[in-house]
Amino acid sequence: MRTVTTLYDLRAVRAEFPALGQEVHGRRLAYLDSAATTQRPRAVIDAVARMMGEDNANVHRGVHALSQRATDAYDQARSTVARFVNAARDEEVVFAKGCTEAVNLVAHSWGRANLRPGEAVLLSAMEHHANIVPWQMVAEATGAQVEPIPVTDEPTLDLDWLEIRLRQGGVKMVGVKHVCNATGTVNPVGEMARLAHQHGALILVDGAQALAHEPVDVQALGADFYAMSAHKVYGPMGAGALYGRHDLLKAMPPWQGGGDMIRTVSFEGSTFGGLPNKFEPGTPNVPGVVGFAAALDWLVATGLQAVREHEEGLRRQATQRLEAVHGLRIVGTAPGKAGVLSFVMEQAHPHDVGTILDLHGVAVRTGHHCCMPLMDRLGVPATTRASLAAYSGEDDIDQLVEGLEHVARVFA
Numbered sequence: 551m552r553t554v555t556t557l558y559d560l561r562a563v564r565a566e567f568p569a570l571g572q573e574v575h576g577r578r579l580a581y582l583d584s585a586a587t588t589q590r591p592r593a594v595i596d597a598v599a600r601m602m603g604e605d606n607a608n609v610h611r612g613v614h615a616l617s618q619r620a621t622d623a624y625d626q627a628r629s630t631v632a633r634f635v636n637a638a639r640d641e642e643v644v645f646a647k648g649c650t651e652a653v654n655l656v657a658h659s660w661g662r663a664n665l666r667p668g669e670a671v672l673l674s675a676m677e678h679h680a681n682i683v684p685w686q687m688v689a690e691a692t693g694a695q696v697e698p699i700p701v702t703d704e705p706t707l708d709l710d711w712l713e714i715r716l717r718q719g720g721v722k723m724v725g726v727k728h729v730c731n732a733t734g735t736v737n738p739v740g741e742m743a744r745l746a747h748q749h750g751a752l753i754l755v756d757g758a759q760a761l762a763h764e765p766v767d768v769q770a771l772g773a774d775f776y777a778m779s780a781h782k783v784y785g786p787m788g789a790g791a792l793y794g795r796h797d798l799l800k801a802m803p804p805w806q807g808g809g810d811m812i813r814t815v816s817f818e819g820s821t822f823g824g825l826p827n828k829f830e831p832g833t834p835n836v837p838g839v840v841g842f843a844a845a846l847d848w849l850v851a852t853g854l855q856a857v858r859e860h861e862e863g864l865r866r867q868a869t870q871r872l873e874a875v876h877g878l879r880i881v882g883t884a885p886g887k888a889g890v891l892s893f894v895m896e897q898a899h900p901h902d903v904g905t906i907l908d909l910h911g912v913a914v915r916t917g918h919h920c921c922m923p924l925m926d927r928l929g930v931p932a933t934t935r936a937s938l939a940a941y942s943g944e945d946d947i948d949q950l951v952e953g954l955e956h957v958a959r960v961f962a
């Protein structure tokens with residue numbers, strides 16, 4: 551019996567994703583690895599193909615018709631992203647390769663210009679390596695220090711610790727992921743932004759896992775910076791964006807140099823362009839960015855709230871069914887968590903679990919999910935992770951459970 555209520559036509563939505571129609575090892579593909587990367591709907595594939603096939607030209611440099619079409623599409627994509635996250639102005643959106651590059655931009659530009667010896671960057675202990683390593687590099691260069699915000703077993707963040715630490719002073723930046731890719735925890739970023747600002751610190755939110763699943767309003771959240779990856783929200787790989795508050799971005803120096811980001815260049819020195827150009831040197835990933843905007847349009851048309859409710863219903867049902875599998879323990883039980891189901895199984899290493907699931911046509915992720923500090927804290931070397939998206943269904947969970955029962959038998 552099917553029990554998840556879905557306010558859109560799941561079969562029709564699935565049919566829009568060509569990759570989902572295939573078989574793997576003779577079984578229908580049950581794609582449960584959307585936290586690693588989502589599949590792309592036809593609307594995105596077509597937008598990228600159109601950009602490459604018909605409107606292909608370099609942006610911002612040509613006077614000819616194709617270049618102007620490409621430039622318009624690129625600029626419109628910026629407006630689409632700005633609208634999606636409710637930025638106050640388009641120039642607050644800087645295109646990047648993805649979330650990793652967006653965080654690096656903040657760390658290397660803002661961090662190098664603003665951090666002094668002894669000052670602190672507080673990062674949640676559940677951060678992805680993308681929001682740890684760039685800060686460690688900048689801390690090394692500036693003499694600042696990186697400190698982890700402790701997490702509970704669930705894991706949720708210890709906000710009392712955060713408030714006490716902020717009160718002690720010297721904290722310039724708080725970094726946190728909106729949604730945890732390893733456990734699904736949704737972090738209270740609005741509350742954290744309020745605390746950070748009260749004590750004179752800024753907040754950088756890693757939105758990689760949130761954009762496709764949570765309503766994101768950067769102004770309501772109070773985010774100073776918000777990092778995004780297109781490929782986690784039904785868009786192409788190699789595209790993404792950084793939202794940054796206008797006054798902050800304006801004051802920040804460029805971190806990479808090249809064409810398109812300058813006002814003047816001479817061998818005596820160069821002057822830089824305004825926002826957002828000063829942070830976008832060289833030829834940008836125009837097809838990727840156009841595909842990113844098409845993906846956001848697709849999600850809005852499908853209904854962000856409806857997708858969210860569908861994923862929530864499926865997550866609840868899947869949780870109950872996984873808990874019934876012999877020897878399986880779910881890792882990540884925070885209240886209100888997103889559609890990420892991480893688990894460990896008695897005796898079976900996650901790598902073996904993933905390999906057997908693959909034979910059942912089930913795609914999951916295994917490993918530390920680029921969250922080694924969190925894995926250490928939770929006392930597991932790795933987990934198996936099934937993650938949901940708009941196109942996930944109860945048949946995917948049936949196949950997952952069938953595969954896990956096979957694992958339980960093999961390793962009994």
Ligand SMILES: Cc1ncc(COP(=O)(O)O)c(C=O)c1O
Pocket residue numbers: 585586647648649650651678680681727729730731756758759779781920
């Ligand atoms: C929470 C989180 N942050 C950052 C990243 C890095 O994103 P990208 O590889 O698209 O730059 C990921 C990707 O898995 C993620 O899940």
